[in-house]
Amino acid sequence: MKLVTWNVNSIRQRGERLLAFLARHDPDVVCLQETKVADGDFPAEALRAAGYGAVTLGQKGYNGVAILAKAKLTDVRAGFCDGGDDVQARFLGATVAGVQVFTAYAPNGQSVGSEKYAFKLDWFARLRKYLEREADPARELALGGDFNVAPGDLDVHDPLQWRGEIMCSDAERAALADVERWGLVDSFRAKYPDKVAFTWWDYRMLGFPKNRGLRIDHVLVTRPLLARVQDVAIDRDERKGKGASDHAPVLAQLS
């Protein structure tokens, strides 16, 4: 099974690229973030024609997540359903071929100390509680998403410049680590303990040509599923050229 996570930054703008990506890599499961469309505007038919079923949790203009799969998607779960803010479409799960799959779009957080930053940290705490309540670390489970957190300095092009900044602050890293402590492993880092690689580059200031990036998109897996991870790769080519998302897809090859 090949599983992908990709923040497409508008599925309407990225439709052609997404179809080309599916044709090129032939993934089995794709976790999408920032689709930015209401469910009625999701291009389900075009994806069906390409061989993929879809479950969506959309929102007009902002956020929006989806899971695509060649096999049947069952046991669909939308949002944390914990009485907190589920208006923002950021979390969706489904079971595919016996694997429980979640797609997540963590809040950006704007700047350290802001209200949005507090919301971001709370969102991670809610994610941790959701997993405790609804999932089992002894099962095969994958959580793919844009977490908007670079876990360590190895995941940052210029750690000194970013020290303490949004996506790199200690509290954000601790919040992500706490989610992982439930029973999830950063599959890329598990496979490549020392590799410097990024999944996001700012559109501004020649971020990509200068390779000024961060690794903030992750495929987190439970230990039973980690045993099946053969390789994890970032499709940097997808960030090139006109009409690219600011995020590159992350691909996990499972046995």
Added chain:
DNA sequence: ATGGCCGCTATGAGCGGA
């Protein structure tokens, strides 16, 4: 080369993203 933000909205300026 990989090139100087992009995408959204009851748009045409302002907001959010990371």
